Amino acid sequence: MKIKGCQEKNTGMSKLALKKPSRFRLLPLFLSGVWTLPWPPVFPGTGLDPSWRFALSEAVLNKWQFGRDIVFTYGPLGFLREPVCFNHLQWLFALVFTLFVHFLLMLTVTLLVVKMNAHWLSCLVLLPVLFVAVPLISLDYRLLLAAVIILYLLAKGKINRGFDYPGLLFCSLLLATASLIKFNAAPVSVSILLLISLEDRQGKDVRIALCGLLSYVVFVLVLWIALGQSLFNLPANLFNSYQILSGYSGAMAKYGRDYQVYAGLACIFLEFSLLLVSLRLEDRKLFNFILLNSGLFFVAFKHGFVRHAGGNAYAFFAVCSFLFSVYFLIFYGCKGRNKLAGGLPGLSLAASIVALLFIVWHGNQRLLEANIAGKFSAVKSSALLVFNGPYRVRAVEDARADIRERYSLDEWTVRYVSDKTIDIFPWDLSLAYGYDFNWSPRPVIQSYSAYTEHLDRLNAEHFRKASAPQIILYACKSIDGRYPLFDEPETFAAVLNNYAFVHRSGEFILLSRKEKAAREQVIPLGGVEAGIGEPVKVPEYDSGHMFAQVDLGYSFWGNLMRLFYKPAFAHVRFKLSGAAYSNSFRFIPGVSKNGIFVSQYVGGIENLVSIFSGRIKNDIEEIIIDVDDRKCYRKAIKVKFFGSHLQLSGIS
16 A cells, blocks of 8 residues: 655645745855855876876867777866866866756755755754765766756756746756766666656657657767867767776775775665665655666666775765755655654655764865865855956966976986877876877877786777887886786786887886787697686796786676676786795776786886886796685686787887
8 A cells, every 4th residue: 555645745734844945045045055155176197197187188178089099088078077277268168067067956955944944953954964965966967966956956846837948957067067078977867857758658748758868869979070070980888888887896996994984874775765765655756766866876886896995985975865855855845744754754864864973974175175275265265266367377277287297207308208199007107298298199098907818908009009209208017006017918928029218217118119019929839727716827938028917707796796886806916036026906897808918927116127128037936816705707717828029120
């Protein structure tokens, strides 16, 4: 039996409960919107994150083709999420768009408060959420949240019927924009529109059922073309973006605090519980609204706890706090004739507060910085960048000088590179901006992201082509305790075969493309099957380079963990000549079948110099691969060794 537990309050209810918020009572919502304005975009900087932010902006300016020239977590609108100030018009557009999305979200919340006849106390409940949680919600999530709230109000008839089609088209545009900012928003957007379509099909309105999905596809195509992208590259972009998503959990996972994971699972459980409770209520629109947000919860959970580092977990709790506070407004605007429905507002409010506590507990940096002096300084600097040309030029040049000071390439290297095409390994791409080099990027622009066989092969093929960059600056480092040469093993083999050592400058070695690359002659050296944790003996081979194709497959349980959370980590270490053992490194199974380099152990930049100079030490006797939890992996590890003749050629 269904429970009539979530219908709008009638006029017989308390007048106080029905009283709409006055303009004065909505003032705190407006002030919170102003107070939580997004921080101004940053300038190009050094390191991993500043480099990919610069790369996304540079890709759009040069109209590089996503899916062919650029393959990354973000799409052609990714520069909007992390704007970098070095091209004024692009930065100004990103700033205006960021402010638009921010106030759009605030406006949708205000509209929800008004249309749900919320009591003025509800506005006070929202304030801590808007002040603390909203600054942690990224641009793509803000677009998704604004869209689902508008769709709910349209479905409930809270917005004039004449706005059904325009409202649906506007939401489709928001979802299309979010999908081109970051690809993981695409499956969420499609699922939202599919649910809307299924709901409207039950109402026999086929036109509305098709309008949302078709307009979403049209907006994606229009934006894609407007950004200078070719439609012929769209299928490749979809496939390569899927590769990025499918390999992310296994390669980019990072451990964090266990109690935060348990709290995150509790939020997911509560969302599921509210969904089940709403199923027993007669308000199908409410059930569909909670169901729409389930995809958001799942994607936010994966983003927060797969790579459980930095502010990712706090971003998940921010989304939870925001959505639970929205549920509170909706439930509070419904009448509850039974205990089951009547307790929903309090339950949602409690969940929102708990999520907020997890954000504040360890200190939210943006919250701590949100003071009057900091806000005034941020607004002032943004205004100067917009209206003061000399200040803007000076600020950009100062950022470029800071990059040069950080990397400190010697004069010989700078002169040698000159205007030659160049790429940088593994991730310091902003170096090209600092020295005004002619940057020619590989498709997967940073090495740690080429974590599937396909992505690694894309980069390898890039360096085998005649159009490959003439120069490579190569540093020996990786993330999360990985072994640097195993990040993209086939790409390393292609670079090793096509480039030779020229010079060393600081943390980088300078490699120049050979005039004639040697043919890659594969010589089978046998194979072996071993258990996890068992040493695998490396055969002797001194006629060139030696590689090992390692097949460490996931079990059924491991694949489930990859899909819904993250699998246990794998590790590799080496037994070296003289009975010494190397440190243990994080091992990425997704690319190991492409052939990892096992001729020589590389412990630093000096070893790379020797290898690219043709002086191979052959000091690896055994490799040992172990895992944190054997339930996540198949019992046997299959290893095939192969060699290639070492044929040195002159450099260009």
